[in-house]
Amino acid sequence: MERLDMVHTLMVKTIGNRLFLAPIDEAKTHRILDVGTGTGIWSMEMGDLFPKAEILGNDLSAIQPDWVPPNVKFEIDDVESEWVNDQKYDFIFSRYLSGSLADWPTYVRRVYENLSPGGWAEFQDWSFQMTSDDGSLEGTDLQRWVNLFMDASRAFGRDAQVGPKLEGLVRDNTGLINIHHLPYKIPAGPWAKDPYLKDIGMCNLIQILDGLEGFSMKLLCGALGWTKEEVILLLAGVRNDLKSGKVHGWYHYNVVYGQKPEEE
Numbered sequence: 001m002e003r004l005d006m007v008h009t010l011m012v013k014t015i016g017n018r019l020f021l022a023p024i025d026e027a028k029t030h031r032i033l034d035v036g037t038g039t040g041i042w043s044m045e046m047g048d049l050f051p052k053a054e055i056l057g058n059d060l061s062a063i064q065p066d067w068v069p070p071n072v073k074f075e076i077d078d079v080e081s082e083w084v085n086d087q088k089y090d091f092i093f094s095r096y097l098s099g100s101l102a103d104w105p106t107y108v109r110r111v112y113e114n115l116s117p118g119g120w121a122e123f124q125d126w127s128f129q130m131t132s133d134d135g136s137l138e139g140t141d142l143q144r145w146v147n148l149f150m151d152a153s154r155a156f157g158r159d160a161q162v163g164p165k166l167e168g169l170v171r172d173n174t175g176l177i178n179i180h181h182l183p184y185k186i187p188a189g190p191w192a193k194d195p196y197l198k199d200i201g202m203c204n205l206i207q208i209l210d211g212l213e214g215f216s217m218k219l220l221c222g223a224l225g226w227t228k229e230e231v232i233l234l235l236a237g238v239r240n241d242l243k244s245g246k247v248h249g250w251y252h253y254n255v256v257y258g259q260k261p262e263e264e
Contacts, residue, residue: 040064095124112174141237152219176258
């Protein structure tokens with residue numbers, strides 16, 4: 001849970017210390033859905049920011065706290081199952097679902113279908129395919145780990161590179177208008193000279209190191225048949241690469257938002 005809250009801080013910092021970018025009107029925003037809420041931290045902060053709105057956060061795991069703002073509720077739900085809602089939402093938000101969903105076209109269609117006319121949807125996500133501009137990633141244990149991560153995600157039938165594809169998914173599968181796409185870079189470590197990139201790079205390094213063994217055991221052992229000992233040996237080199245400051249790896253992070261027409 002602490003790592004997920006660090007990821008929240010990282011993503012908020014990345015987009016300019018903001019919870020979202022869509023130009024939603026508080027006076028017209030009565031119902032907000034946070035898909036894949038995780039620890040619920042985004043929903044709770046939105047509950048404070050929009051005290052008159054009803055905010056629902058859903059997730060497969062019940063890891064949200066009991067003490068929350070009075071206008072915030074959580075429910076256990078699988079967004080890949082049929083959505084059953086009596087009412088539409090004025091703002092539907094999701095992020096950090098890359099590698100989690102099997103069917104992205106259906107997901108973005110369901111988001112669109114469950115928006116009120118004039119409502120906004122915002123998708124924020126990564127590509128976990130790390131890159132480096134100076135070639136410093138080439139031939140490292142870190143690059144090997146990233147490539148194995150991609151192989152394992154594909155073996156599980158999941159797309160771990162969805163971030164840069166979000167705009168195409170939205171344009172091809174919804175009727176959203178006023179679509180905006182904002183790309184960001186998130187360094188894997190505090191190696192950048194720019195203070196903003198150095199800050200988010202450090203946040204990212206902390207959360208990567210915290211989740212590294214858990215992710216790797218699940219993916220490499222579960223999908224690729226590695227032994228625990230093989231994973232531990234690889235991760236020693238991965239940690240060295242991440243901490244050295246010599247490997248200038250970074251991730252794509254993409255934000256796409258759009259509005260449902262007032263009349264269809």
